[in-house]
Amino acid sequence: MAKRGGGGGNAGLFGKIAGWFRKPVKTKLQKPPPPNKKPVAPPPHKDPNPVPPPKTGDNYPNERPLLDKYKDETDPNKEPFPGQSVQRLDDQRREEHRMYVDQDGNMRYAKDGTLFDTSTATDIHSDGGRAIFTMDRHGNIYASNYQGAGDFHHSTLANGQPISAAGEMTVKNGKITHVNNNSGHYMPQIQQSANIIDELNSHGINPPVYMHPGHLLNGPDNLIANLR
Secondary structure: OOOOOOOHHHHHHHHHHHHHHHOOOOOOOOOOOOOOOOOOOOOOOOOOOOOOOOOOOOOOOOOEOOOHHHOOOOOOOOOOOOOOOOOOOOHHHHHOOEEEEOOOOOEEEOOOOOEOOOOOOEOOOOOOOOEEEEEOOOOOEEEEOEOEOOOEOHHHHOOOOOEOEEEEEEEEOOEEEEEEOOOOOOOOOHHHHHHHHHHHHOOOOOOOEEEOOOEEOOOOOOHHHHHO
């Protein structure tokens, strides 16, 4: 009887299997991770009503000086307010009273952007509800809900300097509803009234502006055009 070989048939099979394990395994190359990208910051928030800086330039050079009778009003030993001293505001304090008109035609405080309102205003020429205001030659408007005889006047807001406009205004939640030129310290004339009309018109608003004691300058009859 012939002798079987030492498992020759199986040896071939095992050899193939062993050879298969010895073959290098091809692996799929993975792409390197993308470099870390810096997060993109969102665009900065744009305030729809940014507070503008004070205006410069001689936009309204036709000014009115303080009347001579009030030149010594800061001296309590002199007329016109003996025993009292009318305030003067330096640049820092005046800035607290500076106003601006936003893109929607609302008057706001430059100090914090809040809407101006004269509902609680007290003045010496009316029953209240009107603020005093001045405008300088640059077109900066300063206003105050307080006016006190011998204490705080148009000359206070203007620091005793000439004005390009002065008077009173009524403002309801930012909306200007009335402007006049009532100021005993400066006695503004037609040109100063024209100045405030032009400044407000430049912001797209046209509230009624009166020449004291009650002549409507920019109404249907357009008196301002005839008086300029």
